[in-house]
Amino acid sequence: MKLAKKTLNERSSHLYDVIIVGGGVGGLSAAVYLQRYRLSCLIVEKGRGRSFWMQDLRNYLGLPPDTPGRELLQQGQDYALSLGADYLRGYVEEVQDEGETFAVKVKVGKQDSLYPVFRSKYLIAASGIIDNLPQLEEMQNVYEYAGYNLHVCMICDGYEMSDKLCGLFVGSEAAINTAFVLNWFTPYITVFTHGKVEVGAEMRQKLRDYGYPLVETPIRRFLGHKHEMSGVELVDGSTVKLETGLVAMGSHYYNEYLKAIDLQWKGGNLVTDSMCRTSHPRIFAVGDLKEGVNQVSIAVADGTLAATAIWKEIRRASAPRRWEQNLIGAVS
């Protein structure tokens, strides 16, 4: 059921098999599998994750390539609920390992917040990442194009950028190297630092060698209309014409709630085994939060793997079910 402020108490004494932090595609896939394995789970979703912003999900088999990410999320949420999963809109503040169980403290509601604590045997960290975007005075101007033709994922949308005039928006000198992968799709690349990046002599020379202009003047706003970005206006009033763009400014990892637990990390990513198990035997990580390729298809498969591994363990620890009957009666 969908939990809300008024119904929180109904589950406060329930021990879930699994609490899933994050209701993106990885978490939802795990929930569908867990419920179908006849286990109980609670999904805690803060809202507006990475796939929520995708306007066209172009490489997930089975869905038309113009399917918005939020449609997939809605389908998964509805299906998980129909299978008996619990779903709560809230922000996981802290996870405590109590030995046999986890205590998961959730902040519910932005005003007059409540802080219920839920318990589970296993935890799936599916809270993902969110891409950093250029910080302009008018952020609405950025949101107007981000996820449309201002992309954040080259694997997802490189094809859409093919041979187009492309702006590459970077937040560090290292990120400029993205240009030398992006040129597989288009060589018409202009690099924008928004005035925030120190670029060394070697990188400047490399960009010159490749013919990729470097624009260091800060950006005033994106130009365009109806979600179709057509260029950039700089603070000095000059403009750069573009047909598409790629933001490569790093990501924010939603992993703060795990900081009290000793886990193996690689940067912001959790290190996992082939079944998505972290270095903690009862914590799994799926999707963008774990090491690997950040794609919807991978997150969905991760959910399958984590749920399957958890089921296997809970099943093996449970008493076997016998058929209490007179054997002879079975064949009639």
Added chain:
Amino acid sequence: MKLAKKTLNERSSHLYDVIIVGGGVGGLSAAVYLQRYRLSCLIVEKGRGRSFWMQDLRNYLGLPPDTPGRELLQQGQDYALSLGADYLRGYVEEVQDEGETFAVKVKVGKQDSLYPVFRSKYLIAASGIIDNLPQLEEMQNVYEYAGYNLHVCMICDGYEMSDKLCGLFVGSEAAINTAFVLNWFTPYITVFTHGKVEVGAEMRQKLRDYGYPLVETPIRRFLGHKHEMSGVELVDGSTVKLETGLVAMGSHYYNEYLKAIDLQWKGGNLVTDSMCRTSHPRIFAVGDLKEGVNQVSIAVADGTLAATAIWKEIRRASAPRRWEQNLIGAVS
């Protein structure tokens, strides 16, 4: 384009980046990614693979749980074609490793067959498995229920069998152990050997302990109507009432075409690394043919991984694309 007997010559001199053996969900996902990575691929599909038989695909996020497998296959095929993939209905007879390339010999057409040879830099083995079914005199009687409520995959459909009278159809004594996992979903299990399995004293005792009847009389036919199996009639005329069934008779692996190549196997499965690469650096395996969990979501993710690894390698071996222009002209 869709290749057929008449159009085979159009591609006979083309060197594909990748030939994908098998147009199931893993192969199609790989094709979509490869084409979107601006690589060229040919899918060779023999027809009627495992997911073709699935009547309801209940745990693949994004699709309604009553989606037939063949709908997903059709969508993937249409989309891959629209992205420029080639698709051929045929049976891969042999793959030869020529050093830099593979020569893939395909049998096209059941009558007046042609045997064209196609070449590629990489190979993706996506030919999967097919589940063995009980061999009855009237196989049509088996097909009437297989994939409906006579299931072949416990992970997929265990939930549908919950607490139902369930027939477990085995092809070996080892497969009887499936009962002791299946009992997570239902304890009302009757085991059928179809008269083909020698069952030892220890297993007989275990079945008795659990209360699971063992039926060794051969099966005459499945009972039921409109794809709803309701029991089994044995050759002695007696009947056993059932509400669902699980076939656990092993699988046939479509891997004969690889036998000339030295690869690392585990049973019928190819051993792969985390990107689905086999022990041969230019052969990848995806889906049920590789070791792992046999699920649609996994095969789709495998396609993503294999395509991404191949793209990375081809990209790195290619000349970089520069923007040939006067730099100053870029900022207008």
